[in-house]
Amino acid sequence: MKRNLKILGILLIIAGVGVLLIVPGSWVLGYFAQRGLDSEFNQESAAALSLNSSVMDKMQGAADTEKLRELAKSFQKQLRSEQTIARLEIPRIGVNAVVVEGTTDGSLRKGVGHMEGTPLPGMGENFSLAGDRVLYGAPFLNIDDITEGDEIKVQTTYGKFVYNMVSTKITDPEDIDILKYPGFEAITLITCDPPWDTSHRLIIQGKLVSANLLP
DSSP: OHHHHHHHHHHHHHHHHHTSOOOTTHHHHHHHHHHHHHHHHHHHHHHTHHHHHHHHHTTTTSOHHHHHHHHHHHHHHTOOTTOEEEEEEEGGGTEEEEEEEOOSHHHHHHSEEEOTTSOOTTSSSEEEEEOOSSSTTOTTTTGGGOOTTOEEEEEESSEEEEEEEEEEEEEOTTOOGGGSOOSSOEEEEEEEESTTOOSEEEEEEEEEEEEEEOO
């Protein structure tokens, strides 16, 4: 119950971000924030090598899916707010953005945020992300142009994941069922709909089709 209330609170924060006054400089701020995050994510990936090696050494002979799950769990334990955690690519709409932990106003000002309390890629569940359509670089501006079968790529500090888009729907801001496990390992992208309104949410979901350990 407490977790559901926390998630509901996060979704309402996203609604609050959507009703902010439009600041022309927000696109510029978003651009430079992402440039900084790109360097930060590269550093985060380099720093994770020792942790990854330690986990892998203990799991020799295990399947890659088991290794990815354990690496994801180890990484999740040390997550901090606004930490860079992944790179998101959606070729169809030209998205190439670094994802940070959290969906506070501060997190979303940087671009795409990972919903606190939801799993990471490789954990076999539902990796959920939120992003704005009009402010802070508008990472999800054209997200409604994604079509069934389009690739959604995610690189974390421990693996590379490819999802194929399988569904889209419009829902209410209070709908937390979108974060539940859908019966397959998934990615869920959340944003406001229509772009200048906070009355509904546009939900894009993808299904994992490949997962590979980083070399």
